[in-house]
Amino acid sequence: MSAEAPTPHPETPPPRSRVVKSNRSQIILFSILTLILTAVTVWGGRVWLRNSETLVFAVGEANGPEARFAARLAALLKNNSSRLRLKIVPNGDNTKALAQFDRKEANLAILRTDAKIPARARALAILEHDVVLVLTPGGRKIKSVADLKKKKIAVLADGENSVAFVRTVLELSDNADAASRVQMAPPNTTFDKLFASGFGAVIAIAHASKMMKDKSYEQYAKHGGFTLNAIDAAKALARKYPALSEETVATGMLSSSPAVPDDDVDTIGLEWLLVAQSRLSTTTAGDLARIIYENKAELALDDGFASKIEPAETDKDAFIIAHQGAAEYINDDTKSFMDRYSDVMYLGAAALSVIGSIFAGIYTKVTRVAPEKAGELATAILDIGERMEYAKTLDALDELQDELEGILRGAVIGLRDGTISSDGLDTFKLGYEFVRDEISMRRDHLKRHPPSQDDNVVAVKTAQSA
Incomplete structure (x- = not known):
């Protein structure tokens, strides 16, 4: 007995999946x-570049001129939107403030040049001058410093340190009667009372700006009269004591009517300096000096202190060396940003x-997906070629043709937008042309030999029982 049954065709292998890669999201990321x-x-x-820097400013009394100047400077820095900020630390007096500075616990301080100068102090600016006035009653003149030493002297000043200063300048510190010869005048004592009490001379030490505003000199000149004496050895004393400066009391500085003095008078003085630690950066010191010099009017106190701020002495032989940052600004050697x-x-x-x-x-x-090489697409093309032998109809062959053309279209688009590189392009072209020709030949074959029903039938022999 025999029977015929359809033989199933070998299953067409599924096309290999191909991941289409794109750089768009990676490019955005x-x-x-x-x-x-x-x-x-x-x-x-x-x-x-703009990080704020806080500088500690050590001052004397909370209401003293140093503290008030520091407050003005702090406000100026804030108003100018400077990167610099000040932390003001009051002390009992200026000596304690300088001690804090000397311990490196402060970046800035104000000192008078007769003080004990910290070794690391560098000058930023001259804030004020203290002028020494040697006054005698009536028409009595003092011809020389030697004559002044013989007098009983009252010192009109803000502190006992001025008395020690006068004794040092007159070289009376080691004298047995120095304490009785040079005395601190009681506060608010007038010249006439001091002269009446036996003092042969009064030495007044005060801020030059304050002296110009003090009307007591003019009033006393009108009523009792006094003589302003020149210090003939001013230049010699300034050379001997580097802390001293040569000063001139201009005509009419103390009184305009009558004019006191009636001619310029040479004398000595002291300077008030704003100092900074030597380790303070050049940039910071230069910025601080620039703001101070460009805004002098805003820093002057009501009593005249710091009303005529002057550049620090930049000579190498200066009593207190100028900070490098301030010196660069003063000498117009400030470096540009570049x-x-x-x-x-x-x-x-x-x-x-x-x-x-x-x-x-x-x-x-x-993050970046590398472009697919054109040569890698040849695998998909060859896969179509492998599946072509299983295409028994023109419709199946058309599907493969469409798939092949789709790969070609994708390759052209990929080459344009960069998702496919030109590496292996010759291989891709060779594979495409080969499979395309094979499909064409297969199509011609199917047209000449269309599939028949017999192709789907096989003879199957079976054993028959008797």
Whole structure:
């Protein structure tokens, strides 16, 4: 007995899946991360350049001229949107303030040049001059310092340190009767009372700006009269004592009517300096000096202190050396931004180049999808060729033709937008032309030999039982 049954065709293998790769999302992510990195870099540079710096300012009494000047300077820095800020620390007196400065617990201080000068003090500006006035009653003149030593002297000043200063200048410190010869005048004592009590001379030491506003000199000149004596050895004393400065009392400075003095008078004086620690950066000192010199009017106190701020002495043989930052500004040697930061900028550019390359490599490895090589598409084309032998009809062959054309269209688009590279393009073309020709030949064959029903039948022999 025999029977015929349809033989199933071998199953057509499914087409191999191919993941279409795209860089669009990775490019967007790369751009966002780059913008973020750039913003962080710019912000960090701005913070680095404009980062605020707080300077400790040691002053004497809370209501003294030093403290009031410091308060004016702090307000000025704030109003000018400076990166610098001040922390004002009051002390009992200026001596304690300088001790705090000497212990490196303060960045800034104000001192008079007869004080004990801290070794690390560097001058930023001359704030005020203290002028020494040698006054005698009526028409009595003192011809020389030697004559002044013989007098009983009353000192009109703000503190006992001025008495010690006078004794030092007159070389009376080691004298047995120095304490009785030079005495501190009681507060608010007038010249006539001092002269009446037996003092042969009065030495007044006060801020030059304050003396110009003090009307008591003019009133006393009108009623009792006094003589302002020149210090003939002013130049010699200034050379002998570096803390001293040569000063001139201009005509009519103390009284305009009558004119006192009636001619310029040479004398000696002391300077009030704003000083900074030598370790303070050149940039910070220069910025501080610039703000002070460019805003003098706003720093002057109501009583005249710091009304005529002057540049610090920049000579190397100055009594207190000027801070390098202040000296550069005073001498107009301040470096420009490019001069100051050129080395840093060059190093920064090199560092950013290296960092950029590293980040680009990270982005490439982690986030970026590499373009697919054109040669890799040949695998999909050959897969179509393998499945072509299973195409028994023209319709099945048309499907393969459409799939092949789809691969070609995708390759052209990919080459245009960068998702497919030109690597292996010759291989792709060779594979495409080969499979295309095979499909054409297969189509011609099917047209000449259309499939028949017999192709689907096989003879099957079976055993028959008797």
